[in-house]
Amino acid sequence: xxxxxxxxxxxxxxxxxxxxxxxxxxxxxxxxxxxxxxxxxxxxxxxxxxxxxxxxxxxxxxxxxxxxxxxxxxxxxxxxxxxxxxxxxxxxxxxxxxxxxxxxxxxxxxxxxxxxxxxxxxxxxxxxxxxxxxxxxxxxxxxxxxxxxxxxxxxxxxxxxxxxxxxxxxxxxxxxxxxxxxxxxxxxxxxxxxxxxxxxxxxxxxxxxxxxxxxxxxxxxxxxxxxxxxxxxxxxxxxxxxxxxxxxxxxxxxxxxxxxxxxxxxxxxxxxxxxxxxxxxxxxxxxxxxxxxxxxxxxxxxxxxxxxxxxxxxxxxxxxxxxxxxxxxxxxxxxxxxxxxxxxxxxxxxxxxxxxxxxxxxxxxxxxxxxxxxxxxxxxxxxxxxxxxxxxxxxxxxxxxxxxxxxxxxxxxxxxxxxxxxxxxxxxxxxxxxxxxxxxxxxxxxxxxxxxxxxxxxxxxxxxxxxxxxxxxxxxxxxxxxxxxxxxxxxxxxxxxxxxxxxxxxxxxxxxxxxxxxxxxxxxxxxxxxxxxxxxxxxxxxxxxxxxxxxxxxxxxxxxxxxxxxxxxxxxxxxxxxxxxxxxxxxxxxxxxxxxxxxxxxxxxxxxxxxxxxxxxxxxxxxxxxxxxxxxxxxxxxxxxxxxxxxxxxxxxxxxxxxxxxxxxxxxxxxxxxxxxxxxxxxxxxxxxxxxxxxxxxxxxxxxxxxxxxxxxxxxxxxxxxxxxxxxxxxxxxxxxxxxxxxxxxxxxxxxxxxxxxxxxxxxxxxxxxxxxxxxxxxxxxxxxxxxxxxxxxxxxx
Amino acid sequence: xxxxxxxxxxxxxxxxxxxxxxxxxxxxxxxxxxxxxxxxxxxxxxxxxxxxxxxxxxxxxxxxxxxxxxxxxxxxxxxxxxxxxxxxxxxxxxxxxxxxxxxxxxxxxxxxxxxxxxxxxxxxxxxxxxxxxxxxxxx
Numbered sequence: 001x002x003x004x005x006x007x008x009x010x011x012x013x014x015x016x017x018x019x020x021x022x023x024x025x026x027x028x029x030x031x032x033x034x035x036x037x038x039x040x041x042x043x044x045x046x047x048x049x050x051x052x053x054x055x056x057x058x059x060x061x062x063x064x065x066x067x068x069x070x071x072x073x074x075x076x077x078x079x080x081x082x083x084x085x086x087x088x089x090x091x092x093x094x095x096x097x098x099x100x101x102x103x104x105x106x107x108x109x110x111x112x113x114x115x116x117x118x119x120x121x122x123x124x125x126x127x128x129x130x131x132x133x134x135x136x137x138x139x140x141x142x143x144x145x146x147x148x149x150x151x152x153x154x155x156x157x158x159x160x161x162x163x164x165x166x167x168x169x170x171x172x173x174x175x176x177x178x179x180x181x182x183x184x185x186x187x188x189x190x191x192x193x194x195x196x197x198x199x200x201x202x203x204x205x206x207x208x209x210x211x212x213x214x215x216x217x218x219x220x221x222x223x224x225x226x227x228x229x230x231x232x233x234x235x236x237x238x239x240x241x242x243x244x245x246x247x248x249x250x251x252x253x254x255x256x257x258x259x260x261x262x263x264x265x266x267x268x269x270x271x272x273x274x275x276x277x278x279x280x281x282x283x284x285x286x287x288x289x290x291x292x293x294x295x296x297x298x299x300x301x302x303x304x305x306x307x308x309x310x311x312x313x314x315x316x317x318x319x320x321x322x323x324x325x326x327x328x329x330x331x332x333x334x335x336x337x338x339x340x341x342x343x344x345x346x347x348x349x350x351x352x353x354x355x356x357x358x359x360x361x362x363x364x365x366x367x368x369x370x371x372x373x374x375x376x377x378x379x380x381x382x383x384x385x386x387x388x389x390x391x392x393x394x395x396x397x398x399x400x401x402x403x404x405x406x407x408x409x410x411x412x413x414x415x416x417x418x419x420x421x422x423x424x425x426x427x428x429x430x431x432x433x434x435x436x437x438x439x440x441x442x443x444x445x446x447x448x449x450x451x452x453x454x455x456x457x458x459x460x461x462x463x464x465x466x467x468x469x470x471x472x473x474x475x476x477x478x479x480x481x482x483x484x485x486x487x488x489x490x491x492x493x494x495x496x497x498x499x500x501x502x503x504x505x506x507x508x509x510x511x512x513x514x515x516x517x518x519x520x521x522x523x524x525x526x527x528x529x530x531x532x533x534x535x536x537x538x539x540x541x542x543x544x545x546x547x548x549x550x551x552x553x554x555x556x557x558x559x560x561x562x563x564x565x566x567x568x569x570x571x572x573x574x575x576x577x578x579x580x581x582x583x584x585x586x587x588x589x590x591x592x593x594x595x596x597x598x599x600x601x602x603x604x605x606x607x608x609x610x611x612x613x614x615x616x617x618x619x620x621x622x623x624x625x626x627x628x629x630x631x632x633x634x635x636x637x638x639x640x641x642x643x644x645x646x647x648x649x650x651x652x653x654x655x656x657x658x659x660x661x662x663x664x665x666x667x668x669x670x671x672x673x674x675x676x677x678x679x680x681x682x683x684x685x686x687x688x689x690x691x692x693x694x695x696x697x698x699x700x701x702x703x704x705x706x707x708x709x710x711x712x713x714x715x716x717x718x719x720x721x722x723x724x725x726x727x728x729x730x731x732x733x734x735x736x737x738x739x740x741x742x743x744x745x746x747x748x749x750x751x752x753x754x755x756x757x758x759x760x761x762x763x764x765x766x767x768x769x770x771x772x773x774x775x776x777x778x779x780x781x782x783x784x785x786x787x788x789x790x791x792x793x794x795x796x797x798x
Numbered sequence: 799x800x801x802x803x804x805x806x807x808x809x810x811x812x813x814x815x816x817x818x819x820x821x822x823x824x825x826x827x828x829x830x831x832x833x834x835x836x837x838x839x840x841x842x843x844x845x846x847x848x849x850x851x852x853x854x855x856x857x858x859x860x861x862x863x864x865x866x867x868x869x870x871x872x873x874x875x876x877x878x879x880x881x882x883x884x885x886x887x888x889x890x891x892x893x894x895x896x897x898x899x900x901x902x903x904x905x906x907x908x909x910x911x912x913x914x915x916x917x918x919x920x921x922x923x924x925x926x927x928x929x930x931x932x933x934x935x936x937x
């Protein structure tokens with residue numbers, strides 16, 4: 001298309017009009033609202049107006065750059081003169097009168113027009129018509145649109161009312177810049193069919209001016225009257241367009257449009273940036289809807305994933321260079337699982353659109369594009385249009401889907417300025433949180449680089465496990481931090497185990513449930529975190545740890561000792577042991593020493609402590625005491641509670657005993673106290689239920705524990721030393737405290753419980769010995785146990 | 799802080815190699831290349847029975863007068879080689895391990911990218927930034 005040449009008069013007139021429309025004083029883009037009003041004032045039929053808009057390339061661009069504006073004005077003049085609207089007519093029709101705009105400002109305009117008409121024809125070159133975009137500026141598209149809505153008086157341009165001027169002279173030859181722009185209309189026209197989202201146009205309150213999209217939008221936008229100004233695509237500056245020019249080999253069309261867009265909109269963008277808080281990376285609702293529809297074409301389930309291969313094909317259609325697509329993927333695949341959730345997909349799509357519009361890809365995922373743990377809405381402003389344009393193969397439904405959803409601009413996330421190529425500002429969801437995301441618990445979208453925002457992302461490997469985790473976590477609840485899984489554990493134990501790719505967790509979780517103490521929760525996160533990180537790191541290094549099948553002993557959730565030892569290992573071991581109890585790798589459990597054995601009596605009190613200590617320490621050979629500690633005591637409690645009728649008494653005693661012990665042990669390790677408290681609670685709860693056999697209402701301690709307590713035989717072959725020990729310990733504890741303290745309690749009950757406690761004592765003693773043997777090398781455990789012993793001793797001998 | 803980081807593919811061609819620009823990069827390339835022999839030695843020494851239990855971290859491959867070369871191999875025979883300055887005595891084995899771990903996880907991230915074809919040079923910006931973080935900061 002030949003460049004637009006304007007005479008001086010025309011040039012002046014046009015620039016005045018542009019200033020009039022450029023209410024944001026961007027000097028680059030005319031506010032859509034104003035432009036529309038202007039066109040309306042031209043008293044042209046709506047379809048003509050639309051045609052003009054298309055021809056000038058504004059539809060394609062989504063906004064009125066200066067060049068587009070001038071072309072449009074020229075076309076208005078052409079139309080008003082009765083000439084057929086054609087791109088060529090811009091320059092071919094000579095002696096065109098200045099476009100006439102009937103508006104309130106007629107007088108002023110006519111005055112101006114008069115002045116303009118006096119100018120002679122010549123080739124006016126619009127100097128600086130399109131200053132190069134300042135580099136990705138942040139344009140607040142929304143602001144522009146809003147501005148347009150606002151009182152027109154906002155224009156602070158030189159000549160406020162210029163539009164209504166009767167055309168006087170034929171346009172001068174177009175300057176070089178015009179030539180460039182003139183390409184746009186043609187380009188725009190051709191792009192129109194691609195751009196699809198007609199509806200986008202109207203809703204583009206803040207849409208980044210996507211060239212293609214704009215065109216499509218406009219073309220599809222039959223209703224002639226300019227949509228409410230809010231809905232006008234705010235042509236944000238597209239600073240990247242300049243960069244885009246250099247960088248986008250893929251789409252020539254895009255480039256051309258981008259160029260114009262960029263040049264025209266840079267000012268706007270800058271303006272927009274400053275004017276509003278809008279995020280250039282925000283995804284408008286339209287865009288979002290479009291993205292969602294696109295997502296559905298690949299993956300009908302909005303909560304599901306798009307596998308990497310499908311996503312690759314899809315985004316390859318955008319004709320962006322692979323390197324850039326790769327980078328976009330890196331940015332958007334937040335959980336690094338090789339698949340895209342809806343959020344991730346929208347973010348990726350948005351980035352693609354932005355890229356096509358000339359925006360440079362950020363190094364980090366913009367906040368508004370981060371997948372929300374809960375909500376996916378905002379970010380998707382990447383400029384669907386460019387994306388659409390690029391995706392020649394994109395499903396046809398894309399454009400239509402876009403159209404309808406355009407209207408509402410999502411401006412929830414102010415922060416990023418929107419690159420306003422064509423798309424309305426894609427409100428980035430800095431915190432959007434649709435349930436669609438699967439990052440509910442696992443993923444913390446804070447830092448895409450680290451892929452850890454909230455909860456520690458558990459990324460073992462891009463594998464099913466991970467995906468399952470994600471799914472589970474998502475469905476589970478809104479886990480915003482590592483502790484959440486723990487919290488949910490009681491209800492989601494099974495899920496947890498699944499979710500936690502690391503088996504360790506699973507086991508740990510279950511244990512944690514039992515413990516359900518604040519400590520456990522706090523420690524759980526640690527552990528989980530540890531596990532996660534460890535798993536991640538160990539995935540490659542320690543195959544056994546990550547091996548799903550046999551759940552490695554899970555870290556004791558309730559223990560904080562992890563710091564001192566290689567908790568991963570220990571946890572892995574312990575968890576396995578503790579949980580499964582039955583299945584865990586049972587350390588060789590020597591036959592239980594008889595109750596008469598020294599350890600029993602000697603340990604009377606110490607047994608308890610030892611039991612606790614040894615229990616914890618010995619539990620899994622690998623795992624350090626911490627988990628054991630917690631588990632152990634818990635097991636005790638549970639054991640006590642879970643014990644059969646016999647044990648019920650013990651359980652009863654336990655509360656008595658334990659509380660007493662606990663009181664005395666207050667000084668002892670926290671764990672003990674912790675567990676004690678737990679035990680207390682549990683035992684207390686279990687006491688009433690103890691009457692009945694078996695399980696008590698206590699938190700579900702590992703089943704093996706219960707089993708063990710039930711029968712010594714079970715205990716012996718117990719694979720899980722820990723459980724055994726817990727049982728023993730429980731028994732021991734039960735017995736010990738009950739004996740000395742029975743005085744203060746109901747004697748009958750106490751005596752019964754004493755008996756039971758003695759029995760458990762022996763069991764515990766056995767366990768103790770076993771555990772001690774196993775944990776000999778664990779110095780810390782021993783020390784702590786000894787300390788506990790010391791603390792317990794005085795109480796045990798009351 | 800490493801002076802040079804390299805990722806070698808299974809077929810022993812480099813997927814990624816980056817040196818601290820202070821010295822002649824060719825020298826580092828050569829060192830990495832020669833270290834591959836040591837890596838292969840260590841791998842084969844494990845024996846097939848130990849593949850599963852083989853430690854991924856190979857440790858110090860060989861020291862030179864100025865540098866020490868550490869190796870790490872993944873289960874898919876992708877090797878990471880890191881050259882550190884000998885004068886950097888504060889660098890402990892654990893730190894080296896953690897650096898390799900980070901490398902490994904970043905490499906996995908690169909692999910996850912569907913747009914990355916295994917065998918291509920690694921051009922991921924995230925990977926680059928991660929490596930930069932662990933390289934000697936040349937100011």
